[in-house]
Amino acid sequence: MENKTDEGAVNHSTTLTNKQRGNEVTVRPATLDNLSIHQLAAHGDIAQVKMHITCDNSLLNSQDERGFTPLMWAAAFGEIEMAQFLLEKGADPKTFARERECALSLASAGGFTDIVNIILKHEVDVNSYDWNGGTPLLYAVRGNHTKCVEALLRHGADITFEADSGYSPIALAVALGYRKMQKLLEDHILNLLR
Incomplete structure (x- = not known):
């Protein structure tokens, strides 16, 4: 690249292109x-x-x-x-991955209530657990996904199940300071006792 100055002299650019530096694309981007x-x-x-x-x-x-x-x-x-x-x-929808992850747990962890509801229509185990004892309900509580929690509870999710860490859903909500979630879980327990 050349630049002309006021005096008419030619100055050559010292900026190197990627190709001049030897930087060429060796792997095509994914399509x-x-x-x-x-x-x-x-x-x-x-x-x-x-x-x-x-x-x-x-x-x-x-x-x-x-x-x-x-x-x-x-x-x-x-x-x-x-x-x-x-x-x-x-x-x-009942398939487990290597560490016992399942589609229901993954959707619950992400707070994707519509997908949770669709998967629950396929007679999956609502209380399935992964390698560390995490259940769909525990993942939904951890993510503070109240709509997912409501859907899982409607389908019989076990509110007493504890992960390997020792947390039950309500203990996890308390530990994380999720007051609305805590109330939701407490109300569910009260309804079970009636």
Whole structure:
């Protein structure tokens, strides 16, 4: 690059381009064409997922290196249309990942009540637990997701279940200072006693 000064002299730019420095792109950025079905589910790209499972239906419940299925990724990222689509196509909401994560726990942790309600319609274990004793209810309480907690309680979530840390849902709400959550759980206990 050359710059002309007032005197007509030519000054050469000392700024190097990336190519001159030897910095060239060696890996192309990911495009929708080369994302896995799990990544596509997390992105909510129904058209691409549909194309993949049309070609190979076994991908519907395939597990990635962590054991997550496309449904788990959709649940974790709050992709409600994707979750509905996968369940309609036959995705198994009862599958556990390597550390016993499940779609219900992932949706509960994210506060995605619509997905929680959809998954609960598929007769999943509302009290399933992961490697550290976390249940969907405990994850929803920890995230202060009252609507998720209400949905889980309506479906029989065990309010007395304790994680490996020793926290029950109500003890966790108290410890985190979630007064509204604490009242919700206390009211639920009172209703059970009536």
